[in-house]
Amino acid sequence: MTRTVLALATPAIGESLLSTLVLFANTLFLGRLQDDVTLAAVGLGSTFIWIANGLFRSVGVAATAMVARFVGRKDLEMATKVAAQAVVLGTVSALATAVVGMLVSDDLLRLMGAEPEVVRQGSLYMNVILASSLLSFPTFVAGGVMRGAGDTRTPMWIALIQNVWNIVVGYLLIFGIGPLPMLGLLGAGLATSTAGVLAGCLALGALFTGRTALQVEPGSLLMWDGTLAWRIVRLATPNLAREGVSRTGHIIFMRIVTALGTTVLAAHQIAVRMESLSYMPGWGFSLAAATLVGQSLGRGDEEMAVAGVQRTAVLACGVMGTIGLGFAFFSHPLVAVFGANQQTLRLAGVALQIAALEQVPIALNMVLSAAFQGAGDTRTPMYVTLFGVLIFRVAVVYLFAIVLGWGLRGVWFGTAADWGGRALLTVVLFRRGTWREASV
Numbered sequence: 001m002t003r004t005v006l007a008l009a010t011p012a013i014g015e016s017l018l019s020t021l022v023l024f025a026n027t028l029f030l031g032r033l034q035d036d037v038t039l040a041a042v043g044l045g046s047t048f049i050w051i052a053n054g055l056f057r058s059v060g061v062a063a064t065a066m067v068a069r070f071v072g073r074k075d076l077e078m079a080t081k082v083a084a085q086a087v088v089l090g091t092v093s094a095l096a097t098a099v100v101g102m103l104v105s106d107d108l109l110r111l112m113g114a115e116p117e118v119v120r121q122g123s124l125y126m127n128v129i130l131a132s133s134l135l136s137f138p139t140f141v142a143g144g145v146m147r148g149a150g151d152t153r154t155p156m157w158i159a160l161i162q163n164v165w166n167i168v169v170g171y172l173l174i175f176g177i178g179p180l181p182m183l184g185l186l187g188a189g190l191a192t193s194t195a196g197v198l199a200g201c202l203a204l205g206a207l208f209t210g211r212t213a214l215q216v217e218p219g220s221l222l223m224w225d226g227t228l229a230w231r232i233v234r235l236a237t238p239n240l241a242r243e244g245v246s247r248t249g250h251i252i253f254m255r256i257v258t259a260l261g262t263t264v265l266a267a268h269q270i271a272v273r274m275e276s277l278s279y280m281p282g283w284g285f286s287l288a289a290a291t292l293v294g295q296s297l298g299r300g301d302e303e304m305a306v307a308g309v310q311r312t313a314v315l316a317c318g319v320m321g322t323i324g325l326g327f328a329f330f331s332h333p334l335v336a337v338f339g340a341n342q343q344t345l346r347l348a349g350v351a352l353q354i355a356a357l358e359q360v361p362i363a364l365n366m367v368l369s370a371a372f373q374g375a376g377d378t379r380t381p382m383y384v385t386l387f388g389v390l391i392f393r394v395a396v397v398y399l400f401a402i403v404l405g406w407g408l409r410g411v412w413f414g415t416a417a418d419w420g421g422r423a424l425l426t427v428v429l430f431r432r433g434t435w436r437e438a439s440v
Contacts, residue, residue, distance in 0.1 A: 001311045005288050009312070011152040013284025015143070017277065018159035025167050026188040027273040029174045031338035036266040038185050039344075040114065041121035043269030047254055048108055049129055052097050054243030056137045059090050060144025061373050062236035064287075065294050067148030067214070068374060072298020076214065083145040083207065084220040085229045090141035091134065098133040101126065112251070113258050114265075121185050128189030129196070135204075136196025142203035147287050148294065149213035158202045166195035235378060242382035249389030256401055257411055264408050267347035270338050271412070274348075275355045278323040282366040285316035289367045290374030297375055302436050309371040309430070316363040324359030327352050347408050354412035361416075361423035368426045377435040384425050392418035 026046075030038050063086035070079035105126045109119040129136075143155040172180050173187025183190070207216045257268050292308035327334070332349035369381040396417050400410030 001307055002315070004292070005285070005308065005312050005315060008150070008152050008288035008291055009281075009284045009315070011156040011284075012147065012287040013281050015152070015156035015159040016283040016287075017280040018156070018163045024273050024276065025163075025170055026192060027269060028338055029170055030185060030188060031270065032175075033184060034339065034341055036262050036341070036344060037115070037117050038121060039266040039269050040262050041118045042125055042185060042188065043265060043272070044109055044112055044114055044118065044254065044258070045122040045125035045129075047250065048101070048105070048126055051247040051250070052101060052130075052133070053137070053140065054247055055093055055097060055240065056090055056140035057144075058236045058240040058243055059086055059093065059232065060140045061239050061290075061378065062086070062232050063141055063144040064148035064290055065235060065374055065376050065378075066232065067145055068150075068291050068294025069298040069376070071149050071213075072295035079149065080214050080216060081220070081225060081228055082232065083214050084216050084223070085225055086141050086145060086232055087138060087204070087207070087216065088221050088224070089229060089232060090138035094133045094135075094137040097137065098130045101130045101133075105130070112255055115262060118262065125185055125189045128186065129193045132193040132197045135200035136193070137200070139196070139200045139203045142200075142207055145207065145214065145216075146203075146212045147291055150291060150295070151213040152287065152291075154206050154212045155203070158199050158206070161202060162195045162199035165198055166191050169194065235376060238378035238382045239373065242378070242385045245382070245389050246385050249393045252394050253397055253411075253415075256398055257408075260401065260407055260411075263344055264347060267344045268351060268408060268411065270335050270344065270348040271351035271355065273338075274334055274352055275327070275358075278320060278327070278355075278359055279362065279366075281319040281323070282316050282363045285312050285319075285363070286366040286370035288312055290370040293371045293374035294376075297436070305371075305375070305436070309367065312371075313364060313367045316367050317360050320359040320363040324356040327359070328356035331356075351408055351412045354409065354416060357416040358419045361419040364423040365419060365426050368430045371430065372435050375435045380429055380435065381426075384422050384429070387425060388418050388422040392421050 026042055027039065030042055063082060066082045067079045070076070070082065105123040106119060109122045114122065139158070143158075146152070146154050170188055170191035171177065173183045173190055176182030206212045207214065208218050209215070258265055289309050289312045292312070293305045296302070296305035296308060331352035332345070335345050335348040335352055338345070338348070365384070369384065372378070372380045392414060397411055397414030400406045400414045401408070402410075404410060406413065
């Protein structure tokens, strides 16, 4: 069981780590400019790009659950049909997201209460990335299809190529190496945008050419299957609602952080980028859990599904707990790599120390939520997220940061309480076992 989990999780961890390094590299390079406004702008702009990504992750989660279930039943024809319809839904959604996002980007950033220059730069960063979303955003859906079929290696290699491109092009354009002009934040946006297009083309190419476990004929994208598409949408809707609740809570949460000032916002951005690296093991193990549960239930083997989730959760907690110890003892040297001014780095170091408390709860929540989703139960994670956002993410953070005046410390203590509450509730609901009866 451990070998099976690691075989699925290791490439997924690599993929997740590489995907996160895209925004990490942007923050790292821009931090060298020692401009809190630029750091704050890329932080707020990235927040809304992350919100948009939630739509495609929802379709990807649904695709993973359905493809895994059909692969477990050895019905590859239906698995391929699901893949084709999911890609179509992802592409249409990407076009709509790009149009709407570019029209309202300025208004969204003003709504956050950011300073005018932060609004201007953040909107520019958002629009450059959204302009490429027709090809870049469906990558999440294509990756979900591959993982559902048990192929976690191909998405990892695609993420590696995407990262190399983003880092090399970003470095050249941000700092203006050689004959190239120094573009700063615009250069970061262009690097990320073109890297996303490259990843999207590679992911779709892998599906179309059969270089992964399933092969989708390009012509099948023109054969609309309304019934099957509706099944995907129905399965994705609770997860989309979950993402909507989470993202709405995060907007309010970021509004609280923004109210603490541009320096605090910049420090928060640095701490978030460093902590985001710790999510990657949890994310990789969660993808393994979703695939194991989906394929096990497809074969009618419920005990294997339970055993797979338990082993995956233990491994995830062990890895992320170790990372948490690193944050607790080495937070200030870790954030120092961003090269921002001393006040910003001091605040970021304190935030990262508090983040150590979150690691094990995040691991539990990620793995068990993915297990629900892999089984086709996308409602339970939605309820857990709703509980966390309403009780902790907004109310407790506001109490700690604003009412009690704890500032950035209050923000991070509040998020630690949020993850702890979600983890406890998720464990209780998993042990009830109703997820075993979910259908796709």
